[in-house]
Amino acid sequence: MELRHLRYFAVLAEELHFGRAADRLHMAQPPLSQRIRDLEREMGVRLFDRTRHRVQLTEAGALLLEYVRPVLVGVDSAREAMRRIRPGEAGVLRVGVPPDTTPVVLPTLTAGLARRVPDVLIDLHELTTDEQLSRLREGELDAGVVRHPSDTIGLESGPVARRELGVVLPADHTLAAGAGTASRTVRMRDLNGAPLVIFPRAMAPRLYDHMLTICRDEGFLPGSIRHARNPNFVQGLVLAGRGVHLNEAPGTPLPHGLVWRRLEGAPLAWLTSVVWVPSRHNETIAAFTEAVSEGLAAAGHHMEDPPASEPRVPEQPSGPPASDEAGPEHLTSGLACWNT
Structure with missing residues (x-):
């Protein structure tokens, strides 16, 4: 049994019409009919009563639907959670910046990010270095702009x-x-x-x-x-x-x-860099790191190689x-x- 077969079954149970169900699933009607027959063979029961004029759930089909619906809802919720946990791919990049960030940094940073990933919104949070590090590890931020030395064990850092x-x-x-x-x-x-x-x-x-x-x-x-x-x-x-x-x-x-x-x-x-959880790094965080470098340069910072370790x-x-x-x-x- 495959998850997609359960989804086919649930859509047909809602539509009670093979043509409409096939349209919703963006597939042809014959393959849908075949998948439903495969599912019935595997379950060992008839799930639908079919006539030339109507399709109805059997008692077994109605019972199966009660179990299938929460499974599909759970799968959709899990997919949405995974989509949201990928930085930027939910459409929002959550980042922290120091409270004393020079004014010129922010407009340069946000404009630079918009050029690189125009479909991503940036959600800025004014946080101290330790607050950022804590929220990064808790998954509440996607990236942070922190001052060094700081406790960045387990995190990756961009140019300083x-x-x-x-x-x-x-x-x-x-x-x-x-x-x-x-x-x-x-x-x-x-x-x-x-x-x-x-x-x-x-x-x-x-x-x-x-x-x-x-x-x-x-x-x-x-x-x-x-x-x-x-x-x-x-x-x-x-x-x-x-x-x-x-x-x-x-x-x-x-x-x-x-x-x-x-x-x-x-x-x-000041020694400042972007930090992030290694497993969450992606193109959006890379674009943010480049935009931060632009913003800091506009405020008079110059880039150095990342330190091998904190002082x-x-x-x-x-x-x-x-x-x-x-x-x-x-x-x-x-x-x-x-x-x-």
Whole structure:
């Protein structure tokens, strides 16, 4: 018995007319009649009473129909579920992007994807790196745009885009001298002892620890650490003299009273790539990866080869905190933007 024979039987049971049933099944009437006879032989019962004027279900046919209908519904549901689980093939690609994604990235990304796969809609979700990784593994996302280092074990990654970071300072800060000179650089060790404003560690633990490690290695041990995730709050804290902030060059002018300076030697950078579950990769995700690269390039990122593995996160050094906010015991980290 084949599934298609059961489907032929169910359609004929609904139509009770070989001609109409054959039309619905997009087949000729003689083959349909033969398949029904084959099914009756296999079942050992007559399923339909046939006369020149009508076709009727027998008692056996009516009983079989009760069993066949839920089977066919289940098969159709399974097929639909499998269709939806294939990224993009359900017509929608579910992806995550970091909350601080530069505005120019999104229109470039969406336009690039539309050129490559015009029949696929993109469903964008603003999520931190760890939120994306969790949803990818749960099957709630098809792909994510994440910051490294992060826990990508079991996932595949596309090309890595690099965007160097600088420091946001109050305009009257001693290291902001020459406020009109955007090319002026700051040595990280000259920030030593200054409070640092950084995103909460829970948002991206590996990235947080990696970033503070770089700060420590470059001679910048913050006198205290304040956590903030909203960009307006971050900028307000820096304006109020409550800390400095590490971030990429601003895409729009900073509020009056703030300046951005490059870091000497470019020790810090956003490292961003598309990640996905290997078994779910297809042409749509490949197209999305290319579109993301276009969007990041438009925002000033440049592409690097994918890393062989995520950078190692050193153990946290011990020591008393520098203040009641947070102290250098967290300096196993590094990056400082409010969202990751």
